[in-house]
Amino acid sequence: MANSNSSALSRRSACRHKRNSNPVKPLRRTMDVSGLKGVCQVAVRSLLSTEETFLSALARINDIVLQPLLRTDQDDQKGKEHMKSLLLLSDRYHAVWDRTEENYKTLKRKYSTSEYSLTLHDIYIILKKDLFLDVYTQYFTCFTNYVVIQGFDRAAKQMSGYWKTNKKMVKQLLAPSVSEPTTAITLHTVLHETIRNQIQQYALILTRLNENAEEIDEKNLVSDALNLYVKLQNFIGQSLDEASLTKILWGSLGSKLVSSLCVPERRLQEDSKYVPVSISTGKFERVLLFDDLLILLQGTDFRSFDLKLVWVDPAPTENSTAASHSLRIITPEEEFLLSSKEPHHKAIWQWKLNQVIRQRLDGKRDFPLWGKSEEGLDPCASRFSTYTFRSECRFKNAVYEGDFSWGKPHGKGTLKWPDGHNYVGDFKEGLEDGFGICLIPHSSEDGYDCYKCHWREGKMQGYGICEYSNETVYKGYFKDNLRHGFGIQESPISSKHPFKYTGHWDRDKKMGYGIWDDIESGQRYIGMWQNDQRHGAGVVVMQSGACYQGTFLMDKITGMGILISEDESVFEGKFTEQLKLDGKGKLTFSDRFTLEGNFISKAGKDLQTRGVLNANSKEQDYDVTRKPQLGLTEFPVEKRWQGIYDPFFEFISSGCREETEESFLGIHVQSSKELRKSQEYLFCQRDSEEISGKIEDVLEALYEYQDLKSLQCYLQKALNSSQHPFAKLLKSLSTVFQATYAGIGANRHLLHMAQEEVKYHAWKTWEFYRNITHVATKQKGQLPDTEEDTEGSEKENSYTLILPVILPRFHPELFMLYMLYHEKEDALYWQGIVHLGLFSDTKLLEFLEVQKNLWPLKDLRLTTNQRHSLVRERCFLSATECLQKIITTVDPREKLGILLKTHEEIETTVSRVMEKEYKLPMDDLLPLLVYVVSRARIQRLGAEIHLIRDLMDPKNEGGIYDFMLTAIESCYEHIQKEEIRLYHFP
Known part of the structure; x- marks a missing residue:
C-alpha cells in the first residue's frame, strides 16, 4: 500500500517537476521604483521575486530528496508506520507548493497587465493569511511528527548508498554556512529550512509594507497579517524544539517504554530530569509531562494519567515546610504530591501543568504553543470526560462518562459495568447523589431490576420507583439502598399469586401499619406487620363482606378474635386459620339472639356447639350489635400513616431547601429541574389560572x-x-x-x-x-x-x-x-318517601297535620272538595328545590348552609301566606320540613345527614346549623316510621 501511494506521488511530482524543471523566467521588464504610485507595487514585486526563488527550491527538494524518500521499501511494521508519516508529510509539502504556485500565478498575471492599479487586496499573503497559516501549520505538524519517530535517521540508514552518490547535489540545497552534517541532519534541514525561510521573507515584506502604510485601515490590515506570520514563526520554532526534545527522550528510554508511549503526535513538555521534583508515592522517581499525558516513571515501570482528568492544587493540606513547595495532583483514583526544593521549580511545573491541561481540554494547542501568559487561563475544575475505574472499589471496571470536578464524578453522568449494571443520573463528589436510574441485571439472565430513585452519598435515599424483573413494582421511600418508610408494592395480575401492599417498610421488610390485598383469594388485610409477616392487631376483610379482627403472631391467627358474617352475625372467640370458631366462644345472631358455649369446627362438617341460647339480648342496643366498628383502638389514627407525613415535615424542618425537595416529595417533582423548567416555559401563552409548584x-x-x-x-x-x-x-x-x-x-x-x-x-x-x-x-x-x-x-x-x-x-x-352503614335505614326511609309520594299536596299537608292557615293555597289549583290539588309538587317549591342542592356539594359547611337556606325558604313562603313576617315554632316547622323532604326525594338521605354530622365544624354544635341538622334528622326518622310506610288511604 505504501509503495502504491509512493508511486502515485512520484508520478504527480514528476509531472510538476517537468513544468518547473527550468528556472522561473525573470520578470518582463525592470521597474523603476520611483515610478510606482505607492509602496504596494514595491511589495508585490518583492513578493513575486521571492516566490520565484521559493518555487524553484521546492521543485529541486522534491526531486532530489522527497521523491527518493518515498521510493524507500518499508516492509516491516515499524517501517510502515514511518511510511505513513512520510506520506502525510509529502501530502502537506505539496499542499504548500500548490498554494504558493496558485497564488503566485494569479498575482503575476495581475501585475503583468495592471501594475499601477494593484492594491493591498491583491496581496494574497494578507487577504489569504488564514489559508497560508493553515497549510504551514499542517506541514510543520507532519514534519515534527516524522522527526519524533526518528524518521530521518531511519531513512538515512536505509538509503545510505543513494545519499553517498548524490551527496554533492543534496549539499547544494543547504546554506553555504552549514558545515559537513550527517545525512539525517541534512534531510531534516532541507525539508524545513527553506519553508521556514520563506515565512521569514513574508514577514520582512509585510514589515516594510507596514512601515510605509499611511491609512489607518490599511495599516491595521497589514499589521494583523504581520502579527500572524510572526506567531507562525514562533510556532515553527517551538514545534521544532519540542520535537527535538521528544526525540531525544525516546532515544534515552528503553524499547519497551518507547513502544508503549511513543506516538508521532505526542510531545514532551517537561521532564523532572531538568526541572527536579520528587513524587510523594515513593515508588516512582521521574515525572514526564506530555501534551496529553502525565507519566510517573521508574525503570521500565510507568503509570500514565490522561491530562483531561488531572487537577493541580497548588495548596496541599499538609502543614509542613515541604508542602509549601508542593503541588497536589488529583486524578479520579489517585492523589500524590509533586515536591520541589526550589520555589521557582514549583512555579514552572504549576504553570506548565495548568497550561497543558487547559490545552488538552480545549482539544487544541495554543498558537503559538507557549504564547499565552495572561492570568485566568488555568483549566476549569468542571469537565466532561470518560474514565474506566481500575482500583478495588465499588466502581471497579465501570466506565464513567460524564461530568468531573477535582477528580470526582460530579454532575450528570453514566456508569456502566461489564456485567450490564448501569447507572445514569446525578453525582456529587464521586458518589451517586440526586436523581438517578439504575439497572441491575440478574445472574440468571432473567432481566433487570430498574431503580428510578433519589440518591444520597452513593445510596438510594428518598422517594423512588423500582421495577423488578418479575414485573413487580415498588413505589415509595428508600434509605441506605433499602425500602424504608412508606411504600406501595404491587405484582402484575398475571403473576402466580398477585398482590398489592400499601404501607410501611423498615430495612426492606414490611413493618408497622400496612394494607395487603390478596387478589387471588379476594381478601384484604389491614393491620400491623413485622419482618414481612402479619404480626399484631389486624383486620381481614373478605370479598363476601365478612370481616375478622384479631391478633396475628408470625402470620398466624392467635388468641381471641371477632368475626362478623355477611348477615351481620357476630362470632367471638378463638378461630382456626380458616376463620372458624374452635373452642369457647359466643355467637350473636343478626336478630340479636346469642349463643354461648364450646364450638367445634371439623373439616367437611358444619359448625357444632354445645351452649346456652339467650333471647334476652334482644333488648340490647340494636346499632351496637348489628354494626360494630373495627380497628378504632387497635390502630390509633395518629400512627397509621406517619410514614407519609414524615418526609413532608422533614422537608419543612430543613427550611424547605430546594435541593431536598425532590427526594422528600417524590419523583414527580423532578424528575429533573431542567425538564421542569422547559415544561413551564415551553409555551408562550399559559393558563392564567396555573400556579407554580x-x-x-x-x-x-x-x-x-x-x-x-x-x-x-x-x-x-x-x-x-x-x-x-x-x-x-x-x-x-x-x-x-x-x-x-x-x-x-x-x-x-x-x-x-x-x-x-x-x-x-x-x-x-x-x-x-x-x-x-x-x-x-x-x-x-x-x-x-x-x-x-x-x-x-x-x-x-x-x-x-x-x-x-x-x-x-x-x-x-x-x-x-356511609351508604353501606345506613343501608337498612335508608331503605326504610325510601319506602316512606315512595308512599308519601302517592299523596297529593293538600292531602299530604293534611296527613302531616300542617295547620291550614299555613297552606300556600295560591300555589295550588284545588278541586271542588278543596282536598286534592291538581298539580303536584308546586307547594313550597322553592324550599324543595333548595334542599335538593344538598347533593351537589361534598362540603359539610355548604350542606349546612343549604339546610339553613331551606328553612328560610319555608319561612318566606309561610310569611307570604300570613302576609307578615312569621317565625315558625318547632311544632309547625317539623311537619312542613317533612313535607319538603318528602317532595325533594333525596336518595340516601341518612348517609348525607350522618356525614354532615360527623364532619361538620365542632364550632357549629349547639348553633343554628346544629338545630337545622337535628330537625332534618327528626324528619328522616319520622319518615321511616311504620305508620307512615304502612299507612292506607281512607
Missing part, C-alpha cells in the same frame, strides 16, 4: 395570601397542580385511603376508621400548612404569629380551611361506607 413560589404565595377566601382559592388551585407540595401530600393520602376502603375494603364496619382518617388528614394538612407558612414568614425576615396570637382565627381551623378542599378526594370511598 416551585418551592420559592409556594412560599411567596403562602406569605401573600392571608385572608381565608384568597388562601382557600389558592389551595384549591394548588391541589390541581402536580408539582405543588400540597397536591403531592394529598395524592399520597388519597392513594392509601383508596387502598384501604375501596373495593373489598368498602365495608360498613370500617366507617369510623375512615371517618377518623379524613378528619386527621385535615388536621395534619392544616399543621403542614401552618409550618410551611412559618418558613415563608421567616424568609421574609418576620417573626411568625404564635398560636396564641391567632387562636380562634377562622383561617386556622382545619374544618373551615382544609376539610372543604381535601374532602372531594376522599368523598367517593367515604360516602360509599
Whole structure:
C-alpha cells in the first residue's frame, strides 16, 4: 500500500517537476521604483521575486530528496508506520507548493497587465493569511511528527548508498554556512529550512509594507497579517524544539517504554530530569509531562494519567515546610504530591501543568504553543470526560462518562459495568447523589431490576420507583439502598399469586401499619406487620363482606378474635386459620339472639356447639350489635400513616431547601429541574389560572395570601397542580385511603376508621400548612404569629380551611361506607318517601297535620272538595328545590348552609301566606320540613345527614346549623316510621 501511494506521488511530482524543471523566467521588464504610485507595487514585486526563488527550491527538494524518500521499501511494521508519516508529510509539502504556485500565478498575471492599479487586496499573503497559516501549520505538524519517530535517521540508514552518490547535489540545497552534517541532519534541514525561510521573507515584506502604510485601515490590515506570520514563526520554532526534545527522550528510554508511549503526535513538555521534583508515592522517581499525558516513571515501570482528568492544587493540606513547595495532583483514583526544593521549580511545573491541561481540554494547542501568559487561563475544575475505574472499589471496571470536578464524578453522568449494571443520573463528589436510574441485571439472565430513585452519598435515599424483573413494582421511600418508610408494592395480575401492599417498610421488610390485598383469594388485610409477616392487631376483610379482627403472631391467627358474617352475625372467640370458631366462644345472631358455649369446627362438617341460647339480648342496643366498628383502638389514627407525613415535615424542618425537595416529595417533582423548567416555559401563552409548584413560589404565595377566601382559592388551585407540595401530600393520602376502603375494603364496619382518617388528614394538612407558612414568614425576615396570637382565627381551623378542599378526594370511598352503614335505614326511609309520594299536596299537608292557615293555597289549583290539588309538587317549591342542592356539594359547611337556606325558604313562603313576617315554632316547622323532604326525594338521605354530622365544624354544635341538622334528622326518622310506610288511604 505504501509503495502504491509512493508511486502515485512520484508520478504527480514528476509531472510538476517537468513544468518547473527550468528556472522561473525573470520578470518582463525592470521597474523603476520611483515610478510606482505607492509602496504596494514595491511589495508585490518583492513578493513575486521571492516566490520565484521559493518555487524553484521546492521543485529541486522534491526531486532530489522527497521523491527518493518515498521510493524507500518499508516492509516491516515499524517501517510502515514511518511510511505513513512520510506520506502525510509529502501530502502537506505539496499542499504548500500548490498554494504558493496558485497564488503566485494569479498575482503575476495581475501585475503583468495592471501594475499601477494593484492594491493591498491583491496581496494574497494578507487577504489569504488564514489559508497560508493553515497549510504551514499542517506541514510543520507532519514534519515534527516524522522527526519524533526518528524518521530521518531511519531513512538515512536505509538509503545510505543513494545519499553517498548524490551527496554533492543534496549539499547544494543547504546554506553555504552549514558545515559537513550527517545525512539525517541534512534531510531534516532541507525539508524545513527553506519553508521556514520563506515565512521569514513574508514577514520582512509585510514589515516594510507596514512601515510605509499611511491609512489607518490599511495599516491595521497589514499589521494583523504581520502579527500572524510572526506567531507562525514562533510556532515553527517551538514545534521544532519540542520535537527535538521528544526525540531525544525516546532515544534515552528503553524499547519497551518507547513502544508503549511513543506516538508521532505526542510531545514532551517537561521532564523532572531538568526541572527536579520528587513524587510523594515513593515508588516512582521521574515525572514526564506530555501534551496529553502525565507519566510517573521508574525503570521500565510507568503509570500514565490522561491530562483531561488531572487537577493541580497548588495548596496541599499538609502543614509542613515541604508542602509549601508542593503541588497536589488529583486524578479520579489517585492523589500524590509533586515536591520541589526550589520555589521557582514549583512555579514552572504549576504553570506548565495548568497550561497543558487547559490545552488538552480545549482539544487544541495554543498558537503559538507557549504564547499565552495572561492570568485566568488555568483549566476549569468542571469537565466532561470518560474514565474506566481500575482500583478495588465499588466502581471497579465501570466506565464513567460524564461530568468531573477535582477528580470526582460530579454532575450528570453514566456508569456502566461489564456485567450490564448501569447507572445514569446525578453525582456529587464521586458518589451517586440526586436523581438517578439504575439497572441491575440478574445472574440468571432473567432481566433487570430498574431503580428510578433519589440518591444520597452513593445510596438510594428518598422517594423512588423500582421495577423488578418479575414485573413487580415498588413505589415509595428508600434509605441506605433499602425500602424504608412508606411504600406501595404491587405484582402484575398475571403473576402466580398477585398482590398489592400499601404501607410501611423498615430495612426492606414490611413493618408497622400496612394494607395487603390478596387478589387471588379476594381478601384484604389491614393491620400491623413485622419482618414481612402479619404480626399484631389486624383486620381481614373478605370479598363476601365478612370481616375478622384479631391478633396475628408470625402470620398466624392467635388468641381471641371477632368475626362478623355477611348477615351481620357476630362470632367471638378463638378461630382456626380458616376463620372458624374452635373452642369457647359466643355467637350473636343478626336478630340479636346469642349463643354461648364450646364450638367445634371439623373439616367437611358444619359448625357444632354445645351452649346456652339467650333471647334476652334482644333488648340490647340494636346499632351496637348489628354494626360494630373495627380497628378504632387497635390502630390509633395518629400512627397509621406517619410514614407519609414524615418526609413532608422533614422537608419543612430543613427550611424547605430546594435541593431536598425532590427526594422528600417524590419523583414527580423532578424528575429533573431542567425538564421542569422547559415544561413551564415551553409555551408562550399559559393558563392564567396555573400556579407554580416551585418551592420559592409556594412560599411567596403562602406569605401573600392571608385572608381565608384568597388562601382557600389558592389551595384549591394548588391541589390541581402536580408539582405543588400540597397536591403531592394529598395524592399520597388519597392513594392509601383508596387502598384501604375501596373495593373489598368498602365495608360498613370500617366507617369510623375512615371517618377518623379524613378528619386527621385535615388536621395534619392544616399543621403542614401552618409550618410551611412559618418558613415563608421567616424568609421574609418576620417573626411568625404564635398560636396564641391567632387562636380562634377562622383561617386556622382545619374544618373551615382544609376539610372543604381535601374532602372531594376522599368523598367517593367515604360516602360509599356511609351508604353501606345506613343501608337498612335508608331503605326504610325510601319506602316512606315512595308512599308519601302517592299523596297529593293538600292531602299530604293534611296527613302531616300542617295547620291550614299555613297552606300556600295560591300555589295550588284545588278541586271542588278543596282536598286534592291538581298539580303536584308546586307547594313550597322553592324550599324543595333548595334542599335538593344538598347533593351537589361534598362540603359539610355548604350542606349546612343549604339546610339553613331551606328553612328560610319555608319561612318566606309561610310569611307570604300570613302576609307578615312569621317565625315558625318547632311544632309547625317539623311537619312542613317533612313535607319538603318528602317532595325533594333525596336518595340516601341518612348517609348525607350522618356525614354532615360527623364532619361538620365542632364550632357549629349547639348553633343554628346544629338545630337545622337535628330537625332534618327528626324528619328522616319520622319518615321511616311504620305508620307512615304502612299507612292506607281512607
